[in-house]
Amino acid sequence: MSEATKPAQGQGAALTVGEHDPELVKRLEDGLDAFNAAATGHAEEAEFSVRVTDADGELIGGLSARAWGGLCDIHLLWVREDSRGQGWGAKLLRAAEEEGIRRGCDRAAVSSYTFQAPEFYQRQGYEEVGRLPGIPGGHEDVFLYKKLG
Structure with missing residues (x-):
């Protein structure tokens, strides 16, 4: 170092x-x-995660989030490539939203680069609330928000 x-x-x-x-x-x-x-x-801040595994116990995908001040803040959501397009992302996200509601959240937020999945979040009811330019390759960081309940 x-x-x-x-x-x-x-x-x-x-x-x-x-x-x-x-x-x-x-x-x-x-x-x-x-x-x-x-x-x-x-x-009170509570971090939590959601995961899905296959029959062999291998990770299909997962999500990490935190609940704080009524906000369910989604940090990471990933689904392995051979399992994409099967609805796992939506199921993981919905499970996190439900856990957020259980923990007192009435809204959720996430950011996604333009080369990742902002359209996925919009299909799940999230609205774009801002963009940060300057991501390598001419991309942007898209900030999304959703009211829960």
């Missing part, structure tokens, strides 16, 4: 740039969660 240390303002302070640091990420998450809870009054 190569790191670069640069002088920082303040006596004894050091600014370090390096590889992924799980301990740092945990500290940042804890600090930001505390700040967000103080600002919004919503401290």
